[in-house]
Amino acid sequence: MGIPAWRGPGKQRTFLVGLFLVLFFSPSLSAQDDPELSFLPNPVGLNDRFTLSFEVDVPSASMVSIEEWDYPVGIRLYAGPNIRGIVKSREDGTSYPAVSVSYILLSNRTGRILFPRIPFAVGSESRRTGVGIQRVGSYRNSVLSLPLELEWEIPEGPFYEGQTIPAVLVMRNQEEILLPERVSVPASGGGLFEEAPELGEIRRRLYGDTVLYTVPVTGYLFTPTGAGRFFLNKASVTAEGISGTSDAVAVNVEALPGDVAVSGGVGRFDIDVSPLPEGSRVGETVQLTVRITGEGNLAYLTPPEPDFAGLVLVRSEETHDYRASQRGYQGSRETRYLLKAEEEGDYEIHIPAFPFFDPRDNRVVSLPERRLTLQVLSGGEISIQEETFSLSDLRYTPDEILAAQSTELFRLRYIYLAFVPGPMLLLLFRVRRRRILQYLVLLLAPLALFMLSASGELMDFDQVRGAEDLLMQRDYQAASVVYREMASEHPRNGRLLFNWALCLEGTGKRAEAVNTVIASARCAVPDQRVRSFWDSLTDSDQYIRQYQLPAYFPPAVSFILLLIFYNLFFLAAVLAMFFKRSYLLLVSLLFGTLSFAAAGLFGHAAYVRSTPVAVVASDVVSRRIPRDSAEAWLELPEGLTVKVTQQSGDFLLLSTAYGVEGWVGSGDILRSDDLFQDNKERE
Template sequence: MKMKRWFLIVFAFLTTCIYAQDVTFNVLAPKVVEVGQQFRLIFSVNAQAEGFTPPNIQDFAILAGPSTSTSSNVSIMNGKVTQNYELKYSYILEATKEGQFTIPSAEIVVNKKKYVSNSFTIEVIKGSGNKTAPTTNQTNQQQNESVNTANVSSSDHYLKVIVSKTKVRREEHFIATVKLYSRLGITNFGEYKVPSFDGFITERIDIPPLSQLSQENVNGQIFYTGIIDKYILYPQKTGEIVINPFELNCYYQIQSRKRSGSIFDEFFGTYERAQAKALSLPVTIKVEAIPENKPESFAGAIGEFKMDASLDKSQIKTNEAVTLKIKIAGNGNLKYITSPKIEFPSDFDVYDPKISDNIKYSEIGATGNKTFEYLIIPRHPGNFNIPKFEFSYFDTRTNNYKVLSAGDYQIIVDKSLSDTSITVTNSFNKEDIKFLGKDIRFIKKGESNLKEKGLFLFGSGKFYLYYIIIILLFGVYVFIRKKNIQENANIQLVRNKKANTFARKRLQKASLFMKQNQKEEFYEELVRALWGYISDKLSIPAANLSKDNARSRLQSKNVNSESIEQIINIIDRCEYARYAPVSENTQMDVLFNDSVDIISKLQQQLK
């Protein structure tokens, strides 16, 4: 009963901490499409809705929809329970004519309150014949089999280096963004080559992995675009400095003109895979020298900064420690600035500063702070002064030098009552504490543990026995380690061994989607499990996966024809059900069970 009562109390407390989110009702769709292109229109609300009034869509052909899907999760952090819920209404539309068209607002009712979405404008341009939607896969895989390169031209795909400034001062930072432009469907990324950045110091900006490309209208044509990389660059010399080309190997899926004779060609088309390198053009940066009228305290700092300094104590005793902390904060080349020059009294022992920084690299450059902590130990009593010191920098906003100052600290040092010549520091960690004057060791008391001369392990029989055992153990370790490295180096062997494990994990994820009635995600994950198993088990690169290729490779492994046709049939059914307007739950169950069954059969035959 006690446990039950405590459970009810805790549950009641947690439920009172659930914070309701504000209701948002949004519309998602591409901003630019081509005539004849199919695309998805989604209305999303973050709450359970009681009614949905769809928009009156007149300028686009409605191929399917509205279909619904839901997702939810609950998270608990610091006693706060947050529930996230999302309900989606999806359409599949087709653009039928050129122009700019507006999707009207939709309405939804949540808790008896009406919410209206924004209207959404879509630009439809002349069709180019390329309707392949791009996908990306951040897993770099070694492509061992040849793929077609003849159908990809440099005008269809390229990299572009976009710089925030083309004219800067020496040491003045600017942002370089590497952006991919492609008119083709990307299936995978290969090798990515970054230039050496001769003449620059670089800092890379962390950006999320590229998982989805967006659409842009470039000179009347739709390009799929995405940010590949971002850098902060600091020029180290004057004159013209060239940023050499970036290079990215891309794998594409292109609609083929060939027909296999299958009736499914009319619905899905036939595709071939191709690879090509996307290159950027060189970018020239003009770098000017900073003005000559530099202050004496200038040491190369460029940007916008402020300085704070503090002394933790103004009155101490001899051989005690005091800390001078200098903090420089702002935006600029923070990482490379140095401490101001300070003239300390000659009676002070001053240690090299302890340097720490907290710097973040983002779109606006390097921001944060850098701290210098000086440990100071006075040796003699008296009144001392740390004079004013300066830190100067070149302000890129005003194009002038600016000087910051701090200091002029008075320190009163009294003679210690017990002149032990042992220095005690209070502000630093144990590893920073310095002990001086320890020239006499402590005299130990009690009985001594003395041994007769010559009674040592070195040179004895035990010594050589231990020596041989250690050598043998080391040899065994090297042998096992070398074997593991060789096995792990064979990527295809590792993928082959773990193919069934990877497939089971994907099937578990598909099962979860099935229970949540998320049909589209279920079929997508099921197809990924089947194709992934074939790719891993037969060592077929993702860019070369096709039904004909899979069939021939399975036949070469002596897999019976019934199993081959069964897995191909399941893939066809999944793809058809994925794009069909309606899919029954019973069909999902059948396809899931058939997928589990065929993977088990293939696992037994491909051992």
């Protein structure tokens, strides 16, 4: 409330009163803190009215004036501002005059609404309030809750065709760190949309006295395959029972300059080329390595293709070491070429220029071409670079191969006689309770003698050792013949098949190697060396492999557990009936449950290992309809794993990992379930 005016004549008295007020209140005004914003109620329901207010410690409402300020997005004014005098109390119980400024507002969006500092003036002095947070929620079953505030974070454009754009889905303005329980992100059209959960980091900021967190949910790398306007679709997240949905975000993509069409590179890159040896002999191999490093669309650009000028390309292999980053893929791609010459002479290798577009400098950069010369002689002692494809380092030793031969007991027919003792024990107990032990011994003795006398097919250790020696000497062709002969006699030895696959790769038979590794993974749970070799065989920047090496519980272990739990179930049942103890009945039920679990693991392994897989035998062009004269459709590279969905005469309908279908001849694919027939036809 205001101070009442003094009555009485005289301008001198009025001047003295004004001078007294200014001198008395000026020191206190300069020392005051920024007024705090107050919200009532807080939180508030969507589209409900709430009051925003702050207080100023001045004696008269006429001393306070409000300046124009921008309301937060989603907030609109219902009434105000209302400026009035109030009386406040000090800690000692005395009171003093002050001024209250209030607004009545509404919010048409949910979330934590961040209010800025509100400008106002006291006399001629400009001041501002502190910041504030109003929480706006929605009612569900009469309970007010605040939804998650989700948002796509992408860097500032412009963006270009083929550019790898990082996009992070974040939860904003969280007062505590919540972990998402369920995330739904529809794939964006118009390009490649790959998940990169390592993108983003938790950020915190102080807004007034409140700590707000920005928590990344997941990240993606979006690589548009053309120019135009694309969208990151709406995503929904649930965390600790609270849900939220983001808005879709438009991504405007411009066309690349024509000079970059050859490589399609967008980012910043550099190229290193390994030096060639000083010389080589006819028929010997040398290695050329071309390495691209940098950041951008490293996973999708096309490296420069060298011209070997008469040299024979024995094999090429590409490896990569890159990761997702805020500028796309960061790291390197390396292509290794094994070359040899069939005649002596000087050979010039030409590596063409590599153009790419740098979006940060908005310019086209062209790395210069490279020319290398290799001198090849017909003889003489010339040191050459050794082959670095260490296939022999991945091999299984003879001891490991022989151990694998004896682990899968379930493949031996006589082992299933071990399921007889349990039911027979129960049967004898029901028929001959007093003489059960004698009958059981008479039954099990011949059964045990039979099982001990039976044995699986043994492998010739010397033959396995001889094949290993050929593999270590890199005589892959001879080693392949020996391993194939042994594998035809022991087709269920996964480690033996894997060594054969190494030899097939060493002889340049990529498709046969892929097919044999698949057969190996069906016979034994693939370990790290198998998976490493599989990655080197099937890594491709143009195709996603259809088949992933299976992960399953070792069937040999699950079979032994099933055998043990099965017999213990009957033994516990007999003991429960004999001693008439309830806890023994519970033990019997426990062993029965464990038997079913072991059987489930065994059945799952059998299902995974029997999944049909096909491999493209050599580069082939699929067709839209099953006819030789039909239009060419999609080129499938050698070694690509595909799914056979239909057959029409001698044609098969294949489906790639992208879901693209095409017809090829039945002779153009290999099947892991017909391993030896396929390899025999190609030897």
